[in-house]
Amino acid sequence: MTGRPGEGRYTCPSFLPGSLHADAGFFGLTAYEAATMENLLKKLDLTSLRLFVAVCQERNIARAAEREFIASSAVSRRIAEIEAVIGLPVIQRQPRGITVTPVGETVLRYALAIIGNIEQMSAELSRFSSGAKGRVRVVANLSSIVQFLPEDVAAFGRAFPEVSIELEEENSADVLRIVGEHAADFGICNPVAGSETFEQVPYRQDRLAVLVPGGHRLAGALRVSFDDLLDDSFVGLRSESALTQLLTQQAAGVGRQLDVKIRVSSLDALCRMVHAGLGIAIVPEQVGLLYLNALDVSLLSLSDAWAVRRLIMIFKARDQLSASAAALVGFLGKGG
Secondary structure, eight states, X not given: OOOSTTXXXXXXXXXXXXXXXXXXXXXXOOHHHHHHHHHHHHTSOHHHHHHHHHHHHHXXXXXXXXXXXXXXXXXXXXXXXXXXXXXXXXXXXXXXXXXXXXXXXXXXXXXXXXXXXHHHHHHHHHHHHTTOEEEEEEEEOHHHHHHTHHHHHHHHHHHOTEEEEEEEEOOHHHHHHHHHTTSSSEEEXXXXXXXXXXXXXXXXXXXXXXXXXXXXXTTTOSEEOGGGGTTSEEEEEOTTSHHHHHHHHHHHHTTOOOEEEEEESSHHHHHHHHHTTSOBEEEEHHHHHHHTTTSSEEEEEEOSGGGEEEEEEEESOGGGSOHHHHHHHHHHHTTO
């Protein structure tokens, strides 16, 4: 039977959820009381529910108050408010603590569910704000992609599995342009003209080395200077690459011009050209190491101070980064 106040006792209405549906008849509630209890619970604030849960778990108001860093009188007042809203007692006070009434057990189950849902929602929302969900577009130069980003991006993906990354390769000058046009969240490049106009975060250090073909006059050397190489023929990257511009500037600084026999667009092709004997090349050290066992080449340290380069992350303004982009910048800024 269902009805208004005073119309007989409880018969389970189909619209009542879970435990309230199952337990209300046992508690001797009328249909009206049972049907409205869920709505009554919605009138209770979260603090009252948390304190009620603490009382039920501790079975003692004083201990619950101590646990929640609040006065016992305030806890008692909150329990009284719950009972006033529901119209039924939720606890019974005993000389050595409290017992939870059957109605209180039902309220407890709902309170735990409400608190759990709110905590779950908070955790999911915090994952958005901490950068754990979303898409990040990064534009990076060849050196950073070949040497460091594969492992670093993989590590980031394990830490933030719900962030997707779109990674595009460009030369350092184009990295500046694309970030400046807001076509990427941030970029990774070597410091070049114009990079000082962006906010910067250090990423990695990039050491240059010399790759020479097997049988070259310097193949047995461990360390050489740039001056030692200026009479050789070079294999180089495209003229717009930061590495090519650096080598051109260094040669011009001593009144020389590099003899570049062939230019290619990738470091893999560059190393293979050296292997074929078409010239020597200056390459990122980590790239050269990858080819030592695969090709007939030797890798020599370059002693010049400028051979240690910086890789930086650039963006227009930190406060304009999305949460996901900020998380990736922070992760990469710590060395991955």
